[in-house]
Amino acid sequence: MSNDRPGKVRMMQGNQACAEGAIAAGCRFFAGYPITPSSEIAENLSVMLPRLGGKFIQMEDEMAAMGAIIGAALTGQKSMTATSGPGFSLKQENIGYAGMAEVPCVIVNVMRGGPSTGMPTLPAQMDVQQARWGAHGDRGVIALTAKSAQETYEQTIRAFNLAEKFMTPVILLIDEITGHTTEKVIIPDASDIEIVHRKKPDEDPENYLPYRLTDECVPILAPFGTGYRYNVTGLCHNETGFPTNDSHDIQCLIERLTRKIEMYEDDIIRNNELMLEDAEIGVFAYGSVARTAQAVVRMCREEGIKVGLLEPKVLWPFPAKAVFAMAQKVRAIVVPELNLGQMAREVSLASECRVPVHKLGRVDGRPIPPQQLVEKIREVV
Amino acid sequence: MDRYDVRLSGSGGQGLILAGKILAEAAAIYDGRNAVQTQSYGPEARGGASKAEVVIKDGEIDYPKAMDLDLLLSLTQESCTKYSGDLKEDGIMIVDSEIVKYPPEGSFKLYAAPITSIAANKIGKIVVTNIVALGILSKIAGVVTEESMRKAILARVPKGTEEINMKAFDEGWKTGEELLAE
Amino acid sequence: MFDYLQYVRQENFPHIWCSGCGDGIVLKALIRSMDKLGLSQDETVMVSGIGCSSRTPGYVDINTLHTTHGRALAFATGVKIANPDLNVIVVTGDGDATAIGGNHFIHAARRNIDLTVLLYNNYIYGMTGGQCSPTTPRGAYASTAQHGNLEPPFNISGLAIAAGASFVARGDVYNVKKLETLIGKALQKKGFSLVEVVSPCPTAFGRRNRMARPVKMMEQLRDTVVSVEKWEKMTDEERKGKFRTGILKDIEKPEFTAEYAKLIEKMRPEE
Ligand SMILES: Cc1ncc(C[n+]2csc(CCOP(=O)(O)OP(=O)(O)O)c2C)c(N)n1
Ligand code: SF4
Ligand SMILES: [Mg+2]
Numbered sequence: 107m108s109n110d111r112p113g114k115v116r117m118m119q120g121n122q123a124c125a126e127g128a129i130a131a132g133c134r135f136f137a138g139y140p141i142t143p144s145s146e147i148a149e150n151l152s153v154m155l156p157r158l159g160g161k162f163i164q165m166e167d168e169m170a171a172m173g174a175i176i177g178a179a180l181t182g183q184k185s186m187t188a189t190s191g192p193g194f195s196l197k198q199e200n201i202g203y204a205g206m207a208e209v210p211c212v213i214v215n216v217m218r219g220g221p222s223t224g225m226p227t228l229p230a231q232m233d234v235q236q237a238r239w240g241a242h243g244d245r246g247v248i249a250l251t252a253k254s255a256q257e258t259y260e261q262t263i264r265a266f267n268l269a270e271k272f273m274t275p276v277i278l279l280i281d282e283i284t285g286h287t288t289e290k291v292i293i294p295d296a297s298d299i300e301i302v303h304r305k306k307p308d309e310d311p312e313n314y315l316p317y318r319l320t321d322e323c324v325p326i327l328a329p330f331g332t333g334y335r336y337n338v339t340g341l342c343h344n345e346t347g348f349p350t351n352d353s354h355d356i357q358c359l360i361e362r363l364t365r366k367i368e369m370y371e372d373d374i375i376r377n378n379e380l381m382l383e384d385a386e387i388g389v390f391a392y393g394s395v396a397r398t399a400q401a402v403v404r405m406c407r408e409e410g411i412k413v414g415l416l417e418p419k420v421l422w423p424f425p426a427k428a429v430f431a432m433a434q435k436v437r438a439i440v441v442p443e444l445n446l447g448q449m450a451r452e453v454s455l456a457s458e459c460r461v462p463v464h465k466l467g468r469v470d471g472r473p474i475p476p477q478q479l480v481e482k483i484r485e486v487v
Numbered sequence: 488m489d490r491y492d493v494r495l496s497g498s499g500g501q502g503l504i505l506a507g508k509i510l511a512e513a514a515a516i517y518d519g520r521n522a523v524q525t526q527s528y529g530p531e532a533r534g535g536a537s538k539a540e541v542v543i544k545d546g547e548i549d550y551p552k553a554m555d556l557d558l559l560l561s562l563t564q565e566s567c568t569k570y571s572g573d574l575k576e577d578g579i580m581i582v583d584s585e586i587v588k589y590p591p592e593g594s595f596k597l598y599a600a601p602i603t604s605i606a607a608n609k610i611g612k613i614v615v616t617n618i619v620a621l622g623i624l625s626k627i628a629g630v631v632t633e634e635s636m637r638k639a640i641l642a643r644v645p646k647g648t649e650e651i652n653m654k655a656f657d658e659g660w661k662t663g664e665e666l667l668a669e
Numbered sequence: 670m671f672d673y674l675q676y677v678r679q680e681n682f683p684h685i686w687c688s689g690c691g692d693g694i695v696l697k698a699l700i701r702s703m704d705k706l707g708l709s710q711d712e713t714v715m716v717s718g719i720g721c722s723s724r725t726p727g728y729v730d731i732n733t734l735h736t737t738h739g740r741a742l743a744f745a746t747g748v749k750i751a752n753p754d755l756n757v758i759v760v761t762g763d764g765d766a767t768a769i770g771g772n773h774f775i776h777a778a779r780r781n782i783d784l785t786v787l788l789y790n791n792y793i794y795g796m797t798g799g800q801c802s803p804t805t806p807r808g809a810y811a812s813t814a815q816h817g818n819l820e821p822p823f824n825i826s827g828l829a830i831a832a833g834a835s836f837v838a839r840g841d842v843y844n845v846k847k848l849e850t851l852i853g854k855a856l857q858k859k860g861f862s863l864v865e866v867v868s869p870c871p872t873a874f875g876r877r878n879r880m881a882r883p884v885k886m887m888e889q890l891r892d893t894v895v896s897v898e899k900w901e902k903m904t905d906e907e908r909k910g911k912f913r914t915g916i917l918k919d920i921e922k923p924e925f926t927a928e929y930a931k932l933i934e935k936m937r938p939e940e
Contacts, residue, residue: 117512135751143528157936161750161929166776170743173736177716177747180734181755203737227528287551288508288524290515330732330748331755333711337727339735348681348727401549476550
């Protein structure tokens with residue numbers, strides 16, 4: 107974050123930045139259930155939303171919160187929920203529903219340590235695979251990440267934009283460190299923020315098909331109450347939105363749910379690269395750990411070890427092309443993360459055995475300090 | 488400037504989190520640099536030793552937690568013992584002289600003043616201990632400008648308490664000058 | 670004769686319900702009540718969970734949302750809060766609303782949010798083949814209670830009353846005229862309103878409980894239903910084996926979306 111960017115400078119926690127980003131993106135409905143370390147997102151929005159005519163509701167549990175945002179999204183509202191590990195598990199069934207019924211919404215997971223109740227107040231990155239495969243069934247998934255309050259602000263906005271554009275639930279994964287760290291956020295002028303709204307049907311209600319097959323692969327769902335009467339279901343359905351058992355219709359639907367993300371991968375995926383051009387050791391790091399990695403790249407270079415960083419801003423779809431490109435340049439890849447190798451596994455797959463992939467997994471609820479990563483790199487060298 | 492790592496430690500309820508926020512805002516908003524503030528949450532933050540950390544830097548701050556401390560403030564013996572291990576050899580330790588009776592040995596510079604008593608007796612309100620401490624700290628460390636500290640304090644403290652907080656800051660600043668002169 | 674065609678999605682017929690199932694009777698009563706009240710098809714949303722009962726929305730030409738098992742009330746809460754101008758009707762079953770969705774049920778009632786809930790109580794999990802539900806009577810048989818059910822059942826209307834609903838009624842598919850009236854009242858009520866509809870399931874419940882013939886189930890309904898008025902005058906001995914239908918609760922209390930609208934008004938910055 108540079109100091110000379112235009113905008114209003116404020117100090118805030120990552121969680122507050124998330125709430126501010128949601129508002130800037132046009133979110134006017136939030137349903138949640140309190141859980142550390144995400145609760146500040148709900149608390150901030152409970153203050154902000156009614157002032158803007160928006161709606162906030164604390165539901166009876168996470169399944170209810172997830173259901174409520176889907177219901178609200180179908181009336182045309184931009185809707186969001188926020189949670190952490192245990193709550194993320196409970197939301198999965200209805201996240202799958204939103205994927206199947208193609209309802210845009212945003213789910214924020216401020217990751218804490220698990221399994222189970224685990225470490226409520228301590229950071230982890232243990233839900234990155236759950237974000238991809240947590241709900242049953244097959245479909246494409248978009249999951250973003252952020253490493254600072256500034257990025258959390260920006261990625262929350264992007265999550266809404268991608269949800270609206272691709273008619274899909276979008277997950278934002280930050281961790282306790284990012285959620286609870288207070289730092290500078292530059293809030294741009296509203297006119298400088300790109301905002302995407304879902305498409306509206308251009309045919310009249312008589313000819314409208316909610317899940318019409320098009321080359322874009324993305325349906326156009328009219329908000330409830332606007333004269334387009336259709337059915338939404340989690341059952342396999344055809345273009346009309348009604349359940350079907352037709353084998354062709356079902357094959358088409360499930361393939362499209364994956365293809366509609368895959369075919370836009372290049373649009374969706376974003377990476378940050380630091381000194382990768384001449385690197386001999388590549389580091390793959392995301393979320394708060396990417397900050398450690400940035401420090402380490404500089405520290406190692408001072409020692410004469412040529413280290414570079416590939417930092418994905420989007421975890422799913424996975425940036426396989428960028429990893430493969432890195433694997434062709436470096437001698438080894440190191441993947442530091444706050445789990446025991448969930449993303450290292452993807453990195454290994456994507457690097458197609460070109461180079462060894464070394465894991466550095468920390469799961470004691472403590473961040474990976476630069477020194478620990480430097481030592482790992484020295485060992486690899 | 489390279490990164491400057493500060494840890495404010497004591498026990499819950501001494502207003503150290505607020506002090507951390509004020510210090511970070513003084514640096515980031517009013518001095519126009521970058522600052523990151525973190526704190527301990529949950530069981531760790533209930534009772535016992537608590538801490539708030541601030542990292543100040545001109546450029547981008549990568550690792551957000553305090554690492555090698557340039558400055559440690561300790562208002563209790565327990566927090567001083569628990570959190571002083573990361574202090575740099577040439578770092579600064581500021582302690583409450585009446586409470587921290589056994590500061591650790593080391594080559595760092597030690598400044599001791601009866602911070603809590605100053606708040607209680609000279610200002611007449613123990614709740615401003617954190618602001619007295621900020622006065623001492625900012626005079627001794629010299630990483631944030633005096634003017635920015637004052638602005639940041641005024642922006643954060645409850646309405647109607649501005650005057651007493653400024654008095655607390657002045658008293659701390661004065662104490663800092665005396666400690667430096669010793 | 671009443672013309673249903675304006676309200677149904679003809680292309681989705683024949684419906685999935687077994688012959689003798691009570692669910693179609695509720696559907697027709699609901700449509701007639703909607704028509705009587707002149708509810709706009711464009712501004713009415715029907716939300717359901719999973720089960721035979723929850724298939725009702727597929728046949729009604731309005732905005733319909735068929736959700737996950739037990740969660741209909743949660744989705745409906747989102748719809749209603751996000752757009753309070755919509756009439757929101759929830760269709761659910763005894764299992765959907767009081768087993769897996771029990772928590773949402775009591776909390777929607779407590780919140781007193783303006784939803785009209787039609788809960789088809791057939792004392793069984795119909796869709797999945799007759800497992801016992803929270804309303805299966807003690808001693809009745811189900812595919813997962815083949816030695817007789819050991820558990821006592823929920824009194825659903827009683828549960829809703831205790832949880833804070835502002836309108837609670839019980840009806841049945843034998844006394845259809847009365848059912849229609851109760852649904853109409855529930856639709857008009859501003860607040861959480863429940864109509865528990867006793868609707869027989871000959872396939873999954875009747876067959877196991879010596880009532881395989883649908884007519885038998887209807888006769889049993891006829892013989893066990895008592896109006897609330899009559900119930901008051903009966904002795905405990907006379908009440909045995911019977912249940913009452915009619916309005917069980919009807920009170921005025923603050924409704925959630927109306928209260929929220931007031932909050933927004935209060936927050937509005939002064940010009
Ligand atoms: C999470 C989940 N668990 C279980 C099921 C299987 N299931 C579908 S319908 C049903 C019971 C429905 O019973 P009820 O609500 O009484 O409806 P009815 O079919 O009797 O009308 C069950 C258990 C499911 N679809 N989802
Ligand atoms: S199984 Fe029972 S509830 Fe389901 S359609 Fe058949 S009769 Fe009706
Ligand atoms: Mg049932």
